[in-house]
Amino acid sequence: MSLTEEWMQEIHKGYKLYYQGDDESEKKRYVQYMDDGIRSVKFFSKDNFSKEFDVYVHPDRKALDTQWQNDWKMPDLRSECWMVASGIAGKLDLLSPLKWKTEACEHDYGNKDKTKKLITHELFHIYHAQKNPSPDFAETQGLDWFVEGFATFASGQCDTERLAEIKKAIENKTAPSQLDDFWKGKLKYGLSGSIVMHIDSKYGREKLKELLKYKTKTEVLGALKTTEKELLEAWADYIKKMK
Numbered sequence: 253m254s255l256t257e258e259w260m261q262e263i264h265k266g267y268k269l270y271y272q273g274d275d276e277s278e279k280k281r282y283v284q285y286m287d288d289g290i291r292s293v294k295f296f297s298k299d300n301f302s303k304e305f306d307v308y309v310h311p312d313r314k315a316l317d318t319q320w321q322n323d324w325k326m327p328d329l330r331s332e333c334w335m336v337a338s339g340i341a342g343k344l345d346l347l348s349p350l351k352w353k354t355e356a357c358e359h360d361y362g363n364k365d366k367t368k369k370l371i372t373h374e375l376f377h378i379y380h381a382q383k384n385p386s387p388d389f390a391e392t393q394g395l396d397w398f399v400e401g402f403a404t405f406a407s408g409q410c411d412t413e414r415l416a417e418i419k420k421a422i423e424n425k426t427a428p429s430q431l432d433d434f435w436k437g438k439l440k441y442g443l444s445g446s447i448v449m450h451i452d453s454k455y456g457r458e459k460l461k462e463l464l465k466y467k468t469k470t471e472v473l474g475a476l477k478t479t480e481k482e483l484l485e486a487w488a489d490y491i492k493k494m495k
């Protein structure tokens with residue numbers, strides 16, 4: 253593999269960082285974001301990662317797509333412009349932030365707060381995947397809302413702006429009526445993040461952590477002793493009462 257030979261490797265506490273060429277100049281900043289994010293995961297979970305992982309900073313969109321095509325066995329995959337990273341039990345894949353301006357949309361590397369939360373979001377996926385019997389989420393069923401909602405909520409991406417949009421959608425009766433539609437469309441982060449925020453608030457952090465081990469929506473709802481309909485009603489009430 254000629255590509256592999258170009259990777260440079262740096263060993264850090266808990267992870268190994270792989271990067272190429274131009275990213276050399278930014279790697280200190282990447283490490284800062286990683287270390288901050290790892291601290292956030294530990295603080296939120298009062299727990300640690302169960303194993304070390306790799307972090308790959310891909311030099312361009314083509315390299316990232318090639319990686320995802322191989323990992324997900326989808327040879328025709330062309331990632332959408334807003335997709336810049338992924339996290340599974342053993343690794344984090346990231347499109348070089350130096351390329352976000354030209355090869356991505358919706359992300360601004362210059363926005364430090366949002367970039368930090370984006371990296372932290374992926375770290376929560378890694379933490380989650382290390383607790384899940386399907387370490388790359390390939391076998392999870394009907395849980396997009398929970399996997400993405402967990403990472404969105406825990407990383408602090410479900411901010412007041414997004415919550416206000418969700419409140420409006422609920423009041424206007426345009427919010428989706430089933431969980432399968434939560435991780436879709438423009439409001440996906442707010443929808444998925446806010447329902448996990450509701451679960452955390454109502455059932456507590458320990459219960460939320462217990463849910464990370466489940467592979468199906470049925471298991472998650474069973475552990476909460478609720479139905480999809482009840483959960484959605486309780487979520488809507490919770491959001492409507494928010495100031």
Ligand SMILES: [Zn+2]
Nearest residue numbers: 373377400403
């Ligand atoms: Zn995600």
